[in-house]
Amino acid sequence: MELSDEEIERYSRQIVMDEIGFEGQQKLKNARVTVIGVGGLGSPITQQLVAMGIGTVRIVDRDVVEISNLHRQVLYGDEDVGLSKAEAAHDRLKRINPKVMIEPLTLSINDDTVDEAINNSDVVIDGLDSVSARYSINRACVRLKIPYIFGSAIVTTGSSTSIIPGKTPCLECFQPALKDDEMPKCGTEGVHPAILTTVSSVQVSEAIRIIIGKEPNLANKLFLADVANLDYDKVKIIKQFKCNVCGPDADLTIKKSKRKLIEDICGREGKSVHIISPKENLEINLDKLNNILENDNLEIIRKGELGTTLNYNEKITVSIVTSGVSIIVGALEEKRALEIFSEIIINKLEINPEKVHNEFQKLLKVN
Template identity: 45%
Template sequence: MAMGNGVKEMEEQMGREVSRERRKVTELSEDEVERYSRQIMLDSIGYEGQLRLRNARVCITGAGGLGSPIAMQLTAMGVGYIRLVDRDVVELSNLHRQMLYTDADIGKVKVEAAASRLKAINPSVDVEPLAVSINEGTADDVVKGCDLVIDGLDSIDARYALNDACVRAGIPYVYGGALGMLGSACTVLPGRSACIRCIFPELSDDEMPTCSIEGVHPSILYMVSAVQVSEAVRIITGQEPVLLNKLLYIDLNDLSFSTIDVSRNEHCICNGINRGKRVVATTTASGSIVFKVEELCGRDMGKRTFSITPKGILAIDLDAVARKASSLGFKEKSRGEMGITLVSDGRSFSVLRSGAAVVVGVESEDAALNLYNAMVEVKQ
């Protein structure tokens, strides 16, 4: 396994050349006019707005509770190119709220299953599934070449990395978050508005509640995702976003909506001489490659679950992983082009070609990393 040089190299290694330049569409076909007729009628979209949607390149980060409905809505609305990014596999506990997936997808890499479903929803949309973890080492490649980024993540560290990459590249970023019965959203226009670090300057994943403890109501996810899609469409069609320098709070308990004004922090990385400065997350070293290990929401009836994320993008040999796993008593549960899931004695090990992994049923971060090292040969 060797270190990759970003998203482009990984795509080449996987034999999936993705065109970086798409020919601009100057008029809609008769079928497109009919398909999108009910939104073309809207003054806020119209024919020209639909053309803008058709030519837009949108990156959706996260294919879970928020990312799933966002991807479905934008695909149905005719956004021309969608890059869908996620590091995870489909779990049974996802299905009550992530309607992009079915029981048949359990154990599959999320973005791989999602891409197939999205193409069925609208075959004219170009969907690029990207099975990588978003962190300080990968975020710049993840957002490269896109006009807009929409946040469906569940990690504050990943959000900070994504925010920083969008600030550096000058790409609009639509934030959304939801937990329990509460949700929030805002829009970041680099150079014009507060960024996520301005609004939430010192959060830590270790201090944040999780859905395995707090739970999450599917309705709050669809409400927040609808707001995010609305903001995204406004930006794509050339309108001012409503949530510029405003943070929206939604409380499903009493169906209340409130906004607070936010402003840029002059000491934040998005301002002045600090603009574009990289902020490096705490990491754990394994061999010669740097990893981050973090605990996720419990899975499979509350078993401890850990993600293992390389700082960069690797090129994993899934056949070699399968052979090693077999020698350790693991059996293959599911496998696709982008990843593999293996199970043994109440433990589950899912690894992507990019090197990110999720380990279920071990007792500690060290145990998760030890299992990773036993399964995957790590070398420079």
């Protein structure tokens, strides 16, 4: 599609740059970028992409906004607490630039869902904090030949690289065999907002270069930053011949990352948090769900287009997004979290448990 006169004026400060120009702006308008995770990195990434006029931005996040996000996740405010991040981000981004198409998804990223998340993308940008989810994205991008802009940040340090399938090392060439359980988390270690804006800006710059047809600066290089000491560096990374993702003998038809039905993540407000991620996108009918909850006299805290948050009792809150991903805060054990999920999703909504997990009922009894 051609640029309108209004768009030419809106993006005039970019169009005048040799780095982008009129043809480059046209390419941005016709591009589709997927941002996985709309948290500390994803918030400034999506803000910049939308403001710069990327034609379609798909945002993927399973979580809901909580008050501890607000110091660094700049898309959200107090009024968004309890809402799906995908929904709150969509609404904020449309206010920034109504000309851009925003596609919100509430999926949990794993080998079963990743193709739906990145399908038809020109570039995928990483705003994740999960190694297993990153591995799923990396494998899918290599298989589908979609450029993937990796980024990570913790405390005051961060890194980024541009992964071009067939040309550069993939994620597992330089970060193989990592485990989520062994990685530092911002919930316990903390994260400085300045490192998030630093790394996210580098990621956006790389994505723009790829879209307009230029060589990314971080092809075969890893950008490293530490805002505590203002140290910045780039180191060379090398493609590993025996890599089981991008090496010549790699078999990308095999699902490598084992999907977890239930995860115990960093506590919120001093309470335990369990996230339950169904195998399939359950496409929850929220109107039906809300009616059932109200008829059962359960207090709904927030109603949204993509999710509902409720007080299950005085100690436990539950957030359910349209994909069926459920965040249960305050259940002391996995078994109790699974029981609550089963009561609401399986029993009240009459969802086939095999859509959640092939052996859901068995897992429920075991836990």
